[in-house]
Amino acid sequence: MVRVSVLVVCIFCVSALSAQRRGGLPAHIVKPNMADTVKLNVYADNWFKLYINGKLVAIDSIEFMPHNIVSVDVLPEFPMTIAVMARDNADAITGKEYEHVQIGDGGFILKLGDDVMSSPDWKAKCFFFGPMEGEKEVVRHVPIPDDWFTIDFDDRDWGLVTVYEESVVRPPSVFRDYDFGGASFVWTSDLDLHNTVIFRTTIENPEWEARWNTGTPARRIEDLK
Numbered sequence: 334m335v336r337v338s339v340l341v342v343c344i345f346c347v348s349a350l351s352a353q354r355r356g357g358l359p360a361h362i363v364k365p366n367m368a369d370t371v372k373l374n375v376y377a378d379n380w381f382k383l384y385i386n387g388k389l390v391a392i393d394s395i396e397f398m399p400h401n402i403v404s405v406d407v408l409p410e411f412p413m414t415i416a417v418m419a420r421d422n423a424d425a426i427t428g429k430e431y432e433h434v435q436i437g438d439g440g441f442i443l444k445l446g447d448d449v450m451s452s453p454d455w456k457a458k459c460f461f462f463g464p465m466e467g468e469k470e471v472v473r474h475v476p477i478p479d480d481w482f483t484i485d486f487d488d489r490d491w492g493l494v495t496v497y498e499e500s501v502v503r504p505p506s507v508f509r510d511y512d513f514g515g516a517s518f519v520w521t522s523d524l525d526l527h528n529t530v531i532f533r534t535t536i537e538n539p540e541w542e543a544r545w546n547t548g549t550p551a552r553r554i555e556d557l558k
């Protein structure tokens with residue numbers, strides 16, 4: 334008799350746990366699906382990491398060669414602050430690549446969905462300059478602020494990007510396999526001697542409204558004070 338009671342209690346507990354795990358969403362929750370996502374296509378010569386609204390969304394899986402396109406699904410939310418760190422392959426001491434014999438060049442282009450793309454109104458700042466032949470300092474490093482990727486970072490004194498022709502940046506042939514239509518190749522004012530560049534832009538899109546509602550975001554341990 335005691336064994337039967339224990340069994341009944343156990344079945345009840347497992348049943349209650351299953352209900353908590355799998356059902357009973359609050360009525361206001363609307364899950365997004367893949368049709369709500371857009372494709373993010375990025376090409377950086379040579380490497381990048383990209384944040385949207387303060388969160389790391391994409392990082393180039395190949396640091397140097399071969400030149401590659403990164404293409405990932407993104408669930409868009411507006412206003413959208415995009416912040417990108419892009420790096421040409423350059424030695425921190427000599428500013429050169431391939432055993433310090435060659436000055437490499439940079440370049441960056443992005444398209445997200447149909448409407449968001451790298452353009453002349455993006456902001457940019459260089460944090461690693463060189464090599465500057467004949468000068469006392471061959472390279473110059475500017476400290477990168479810890480919060481460069483956050484929504485509230487103050488970039489008001491940053492300049493605008495410089496736009497380059499595709500023939501100057503020379504993306505790899507696989508570039509043709511992805512949608513970059515309408516996007517501009519950008520960098521700062523020197524494609525060769527500016528090696529680490531941060532781009533920032535904010536797209537307001539006031540008409541936009543999320544179709545979904547996933548409720549209050551789960552708290553991450555690293556965000557708890």
Ligand SMILES: [Ca+2]
Pocket residue numbers: 421422423428436437438439463524525526527528
């Ligand atoms: Ca370079």
Ligand SMILES: [Ca+2]
Pocket residue numbers: 378379421422437438439
């Ligand atoms: Ca390069």
